[in-house]
Amino acid sequence: MPVSQTQPSCFDRVKMGFMMGFAVGMAAGAMFGTFSCLRIGMRGRELMGGVGKTMMQSGGTFGTFMAIGMGIRC
Numbered sequence: 001m002p003v004s005q006t007q008p009s010c011f012d013r014v015k016m017g018f019m020m021g022f023a024v025g026m027a028a029g030a031m032f033g034t035f036s037c038l039r040i041g042m043r044g045r046e047l048m049g050g051v052g053k054t055m056m057q058s059g060g061t062f063g064t065f066m067a068i069g070m071g072i073r074c
Contacts, residue, residue, distance in 0.1 A: 010074035014067045021066025022059040029058030 008016070033054025037047050 014071045017070030018063040018067035022063035025059035025062030029055035
């Protein structure tokens with residue numbers, strides 16, 4: 001019996017692209033954010049806030065571009 005395989009919808013592909021980009025952007029933001037915050041002398045709670053903000057910004061930016069790229073491919 002043949003098994004029917006359904007392709008993910010265009011919205012599912014865009015959503016998956018955003019999530020992949022968000023994860024990669026968060027990792028990059030963690031590295032660069034930690035370095036830049038330590039370089040300017042942040043410590044403790046201030047450091048965590050600065051790194052978290054950088055991670056969210058990087059994740060959102062890279063996720064948006066990945067989602068646009070996946071949308072173009074649909």
